[in-house]
Amino acid sequence: MVETRTGTSTSPYTAEQDAKAAAILEERREKKEAKKKALLEEQAAKKKKIEKEMAKELERLTKEEEEKLRAVEAEEEVEEQPLERSRTRGRGEPNGVKEDPLEKKIAEWVANLSLGEEEEALMYVTREEQEATMKEWDAEEDPLKRQTIEDKKRIE
Structure with a gap:
């Protein structure tokens, strides 16, 4: 509101209208501030949620990699253990499993062939070398060392 020298106002609005307009402007400003504040809070909440999800995902990935590492280490341990021969029962049946007669015959033939090869190889080795x-x-x-030595000598 602007007053002139004579003390009369040149404003087209009354004091009451000016106060109403100021109140409306203040209310709009407060609404904008409230919207800004709500938006910032929402963004902060989203950011916090994403950070939590990232932490969970990182933890999950870490656990997964640890499990893979353990699996590889366990696999290495299994590979390092010497292979054991299958134990057979009295009549040559492995752990109670009955063999098919055809498979049994084939196994005998293979064993006989192997024996024949060894006997043939022994004919070329002198008696002194054998002793x-x-x-x-x-x-x-x-x-284990004895078995290794035997295998090497047979291969030779």
């Missing part, structure tokens, strides 16, 4: 090899096998006390 030296036998002494070497007997001298070794560790069964």
Whole structure:
């Protein structure tokens, strides 16, 4: 409201209208501030939610990788263990499983062929070499090393 020298107002609105307009403007400003505040709070909530999800995902991935690592380590341990021969029962049946007669016959043929190959190879080895090899096998006390030596000599 602007007053002139004579003290009369040049404003087209009354004091009451000016107060109403000021109140409306103040109300609009407050609404804008409230909207801004609500928007900022919503963004902060979304950000916090995303951070929680990221933390959970990171934890899940970490656990998954640890499980994979454990699995690989367990696999390595299994590979490092020496292979055990299957134990058979009295009549050559592995752990109570009955063999098919055809499979049994095939296994016998393979065993006989293997024996034939070894006997043939022994014909080419001198008696002294055979005795030296036998002494070497007997001298070794560790069964795994003995088996390794036997296998190497047979291959030769």
